[in-house]
Amino acid sequence: MRLDARRFRILLTAALAVPGVAVALITGASGLSAWIFDRPLVLAPVPRNLSEAAGNRDVADVVVMSESADSNEPELARIPLRLREPATLTPLQAAVISERAYMIRLVRDRGARLDADELRTLRCIAQARKDRGTIAYLTELDASPLNCERVKAPF
Amino acid sequence: MKPGVLAWIVTALFAIAVSASVFRIPIQVSDSVEILEVVDREPSVAAAFAQGLHASKTMLRPMRQVGTRLLLDVAHATGDRYNAVFRGFHAAAAALLIALFTYVARPRDWSGAAALCFALLVLTGLHTFGGMMREAYPINHFLLVAIYCLAAFAIAESRGGVVADIVACTLFVIASLTLESGLVVFGVAVAAYVAGLRGISRRALVAMAILAGGYLVLRVPLLHMTANVVGERQTGYGTEMLTTSELRARFGNVPWLLYGYTILCSLLTVPLSQPVAGQWTAFAPWDPQAPPLFFLNDIGTSAVATAVVVWYLWRRRPPDGRRRWRDAAPMAMGAVLVGSAILSYAYAKSEIMSAAGVFYALVVYLAVRELVEVLVRLKPDPTNPVGSAFRHPVGSAFRRTIVLVLVLFVSTAWAWRAMGLQYRLQRGAFEARSEWVLRMPPFNPPPVAAAEARITPRLRDEALHRGRTNPYLLWPPYARLWGEN
Numbered sequence: 243m244r245l246d247a248r249r250f251r252i253l254l255t256a257a258l259a260v261p262g263v264a265v266a267l268i269t270g271a272s273g274l275s276a277w278i279f280d281r282p283l284v285l286a287p288v289p290r291n292l293s294e295a296a297g298n299r300d301v302a303d304v305v306v307m308s309e310s311a312d313s314n315e316p317e318l319a320r321i322p323l324r325l326r327e328p329a330t331l332t333p334l335q336a337a338v339i340s341e342r343a344y345m346i347r348l349v350r351d352r353g354a355r356l357d358a359d360e361l362r363t364l365r366c367i368a369q370a371r372k373d374r375g376t377i378a379y380l381t382e383l384d385a386s387p388l389n390c391e392r393v394k395a396p397f
Numbered sequence: 398m399k400p401g402v403l404a405w406i407v408t409a410l411f412a413i414a415v416s417a418s419v420f421r422i423p424i425q426v427s428d429s430v431e432i433l434e435v436v437d438r439e440p441s442v443a444a445a446f447a448q449g450l451h452a453s454k455t456m457l458r459p460m461r462q463v464g465t466r467l468l469l470d471v472a473h474a475t476g477d478r479y480n481a482v483f484r485g486f487h488a489a490a491a492a493l494l495i496a497l498f499t500y501v502a503r504p505r506d507w508s509g510a511a512a513l514c515f516a517l518l519v520l521t522g523l524h525t526f527g528g529m530m531r532e533a534y535p536i537n538h539f540l541l542v543a544i545y546c547l548a549a550f551a552i553a554e555s556r557g558g559v560v561a562d563i564v565a566c567t568l569f570v571i572a573s574l575t576l577e578s579g580l581v582v583f584g585v586a587v588a589a590y591v592a593g594l595r596g597i598s599r600r601a602l603v604a605m606a607i608l609a610g611g612y613l614v615l616r617v618p619l620l621h622m623t624a625n626v627v628g629e630r631q632t633g634y635g636t637e638m639l640t641t642s643e644l645r646a647r648f649g650n651v652p653w654l655l656y657g658y659t660i661l662c663s664l665l666t667v668p669l670s671q672p673v674a675g676q677w678t679a680f681a682p683w684d685p686q687a688p689p690l691f692f693l694n695d696i697g698t699s700a701v702a703t704a705v706v707v708w709y710l711w712r713r714r715p716p717d718g719r720r721r722w723r724d725a726a727p728m729a730m731g732a733v734l735v736g737s738a739i740l741s742y743a744y745a746k747s748e749i750m751s752a753a754g755v756f757y758a759l760v761v762y763l764a765v766r767e768l769v770e771v772l773v774r775l776k777p778d779p780t781n782p783v784g785s786a787f788r789h790p791v792g793s794a795f796r797r798t799i800v801l802v803l804v805l806f807v808s809t810a811w812a813w814r815a816m817g818l819q820y821r822l823q824r825g826a827f828e829a830r831s832e833w834v835l836r837m838p839p840f841n842p843p844p845v846a847a848a849e850a851r852i853t854p855r856l857r858d859e860a861l862h863r864g865r866t867n868p869y870l871l872w873p874p875y876a877r878l879w880g881e882n
Contacts, residue, residue: 250797254804260514260805262513265411265518270409273417276417282421289867299831300827301831301835322872
């Protein structure tokens with residue numbers, strides 16, 4: 243194909259414009275979807291359940307979802323920043339995996355039960371993740387020596 | 398399809414995209430709830446204006462209170478739909494800015510339309526643009542000032558007349574009482590006049606100068622306001638972000654050093670995308686979690702765009718051989734850039750430079766449009782015979798192929814930056830929504846005492862039920878490629 247002056251002009255104009263047009267089409271369609279359905283098409287994923295919200299630091303969704311969902315129910319959660327694959331977790335376990343102590347506190351405030359077995363599991367998860375903040379928070383609740391031998395880590 | 402139609406379709410899509418993401422961001426707790434509660438207790442717009450006159454010893458921004466009060470009145474009239482009204486206003490302002498940009502650019506041919514597509518990527522991809530969209534206090538006055546500046550420029554380009562003069566002066570008054578950097582509207586008007594535009598007459602410029610004097614009289618002798626001093630807000634220095642106490646300790650005795658540094662950094666941040674708020678983030682210690690691709694892309698794309706702008710400014714325009722830097726848009730860009738940088742002497746902030754970023758994108762549009770014309774020209778350019786890198790046409794197929802690849806590469810890299818804006822706005826929605834839990838009891842003291850919080854419960858309820866999104870669920874983690882963790 244000969245790149246003569248006329249073809250060069252067309253291709254140069256296209257090379258300059260196409261990325262802009264592509265962004266306009268992708269984000270414009272996403273924006274229209276957001277305006278009409280309150281649901282953008284790109285870059286706006288939402289948690290599917292309480293555990294996923296807790297695992298991804300989504301305090302607002304934890305508050306909203308816990309009004310209608312069981313705060314103790316284990317559910318399949320995607321936590322891309324922390325886990326390579328989705329795992330079945332209780333909201334409290336997901337909160338520990340988020341490595342945010344405030345999230346554990348919030349999930350408890352929203353009705354999650356924390357019995358001795360669950361607390362031991364949480365402490366073992368925190369220990370495995372070596373996260374100082376959650377370890378310190380859970381140690382305040384139970385400072386006894388920790389034995390994780392028979393604790394099945396949920397991931 | 399005509400080039401102008403394509404340009405306006407692309408503009409509309411950009412406006413829809415940005416405004417939709419802006420609309421989803423809830424009213425934030427920080428810098429919003431307190432002023433909303435205070436202004437809501439004021440009995441009238443005039444009382445809100447008076448309250449704004451005395452709200453701070455360093456900031457004269459009564460139009461912030463006025464705007465807040467007017468929007469609160471609308472919200473009350475529509476069933477206390479605060480988020481719909483405030484975020485709707487912000488979204489509409491965002492769309493207006495993008496539409497004004499295209500109106501001022503006025504692409505007439507395919508080169509112009511293509512250059513506009515590129516310039517819209519620059520406009521929305523610049524870090525200074527995000528600051529106008531991501532937050533509101535509860536109105537984003539940086540966005541309003543950018544609109545006022547662009548509107549003043551559009552008036553200067555018009556045929557003028559008494560109405561144009563009155564509107565220009567009114568814009569100046571509103572802008573200067575919205576934000577200190579609103580004073581640069583005067584700079585835009587003067588620059589446009591010096592460059593030869595007569596839409597704003599000399600008479601109007603004199604009136605604006607008198608109004609600017611009145612502003613100073615109001616500020617200093619009447620309200621006894623003081624200037625910002627070292628350590629009022631944190632700002633970057635070198636590769637660090639210094640706290641207010643660190644600033645006082647280090648620059649308390651040599652404030653001019655910090656002021657000079659901050660002004661210089663503000664001047665550089667628009668054309669180079671570094672430093673950000675005075676901090677050379679690209680040169681901070683290596684973080685294995687954050688690949689340098691983000692900085693490379695930001696600095697590289699800005700360097701290329703700025704190089705094209707510099708080339709353009711040095712060229713001579715065909716009719717009279719005058720250098721391009723003496724044209725209206727470059728002069729206005731210079732006025733806004735220098736004016737905004739000087740006004741941000743005490744602390745650097747990307748938002749303060751946002752109006753300059755808009756004019757930078759406008760000059761990028763003009764420069765790229767001219768570059769396309771030069772690249773596809775068949776004959777040597779008689780107006781720019783010496784010193785031009787492109788005085789001869791790009792002739793061989795090999796060179797043309799190289800040019801095409803380079804243009805596509807740079808344009809795509811800017812497209813990536815523009816997509817980053819969408820990510821940042823979604824993240825902004827996530828963070829603003831999270832604030833309504835983490836900045837409230839039991840995690841933190843409430844922004845307003847419970848007894849005085851008339852509208853806060855409603856604001857919280859609205860915020861929790863809008864703009865659902867979670868950036869941490871994105872995979873692969875694009876955030877790192879857009880400079881966030």
